[in-house]
Amino acid sequence: xxxxxxxxxxxxxxxxAKWYFDEWGHAFAHNSVQKTIDSISGxxxxxxxxxxxxxxxxxxxxxxxxxxxxxxxxxxxxxxxVPIGNRHKGIAKNLCLQALExxxxxxxxxxxxxxxxxxxxxxxxxxxxxxxxxxxKDGRDLLLMTYPLKA
Numbered sequence: 001x002x003x004x005x006x007x008x009x010x011x012x013x014x015x016x017a018k019w020y021f022d023e024w025g026h027a028f029a030h031n032s033v034q035k036t037i038d039s040i041s042g043x044x045x046x047x048x049x050x051x052x053x054x055x056x057x058x059x060x061x062x063x064x065x066x067x068x069x070x071x072x073x074x075x076x077x078x079x080x081x082v083p084i085g086n087r088h089k090g091i092a093k094n095l096c097l098q099a100l101e102x103x104x105x106x107x108x109x110x111x112x113x114x115x116x117x118x119x120x121x122x123x124x125x126x127x128x129x130x131x132x133x134x135x136x137k138d139g140r141d142l143l144l145m146t147y148p149l150k151a
Contacts, residue, residue: 001055001057001062001090001091001094002055002056002057003053003054003094003095003098004054004056005046005051005052005053005054006051006052006053006054006064007044007045007046007051007052008046009054009056009061010041010044012054012061013037013041014033014037015061016040016052016054016061016081017033017034017036017037017040018033018036019081019083020036020079020081021033021036023081040052043066043068048106049067049068049069049075049103049106050066050067050068050069051066051068051102052064052065052066052067052079053065053066053067053095053098053099053102055082055091055094055095062082062083062086062091063081063082063083063091063095064080064081064095065078065079065080065081065092065095065096065099066078066079066080067099067102067103067111073108073109074112075103075108075110075111075112076112076113077096077099077103077111077112077113078113078114080092080095080096080113082095092123093123093126093127096123096124096127099111100147100149103149104149107150108149108150109149109150110146110147110148110149110150111147111149112132112144112145112146112147113129113144113145113146114137114142114143114144114145115142115143115145116140116142116143117143118134118141118143121143121145124145124147125145128147129146129147130145130146130147131143131144132144132145132146
């Protein structure tokens with residue numbers, strides 16, 4: 001398995017768009033797979049956020065993750081996705097760890113994320129993310145977590 005920039009493999013954009021639309025995007029009115037493709041296509045960066053990292057295995061994409069900013073110097077990890085048949089193989093963990101390194105290379109002070117694993121923090125807590133607060137957003141219970149990148 002390799003972790004690479006989606007910018008180096010744009011042929012996988014339709015695959016990611018289908019995953020993301022099926023998992024989350026269908027819930028938004030007027031969204032479509034094509035709109036998701038267009039959105040992802042506008043984020044093919046390597047030296048700045050927003051960007052996507054992908055996990056590949058035998059020339060197939062097996063997972064993806066996004067780093068974005070919500071404000072200057074406010075870096076977020078989002079859109080962590082591994083298809084069901086590839087889960088529990090360390091793919092999400094490796095994507096997260098590489099995303100931390102990429103954010104660190106941007107001189108980010110911390111990386112934030114929201115997760116629905118509100119009791120345990122799931123995979124994120126296992127690799128060092130710290131829970132900050134629980135809250136509700138759009139009718140869902142979420143946990144805000146952070147990973148400090150600088151002392």
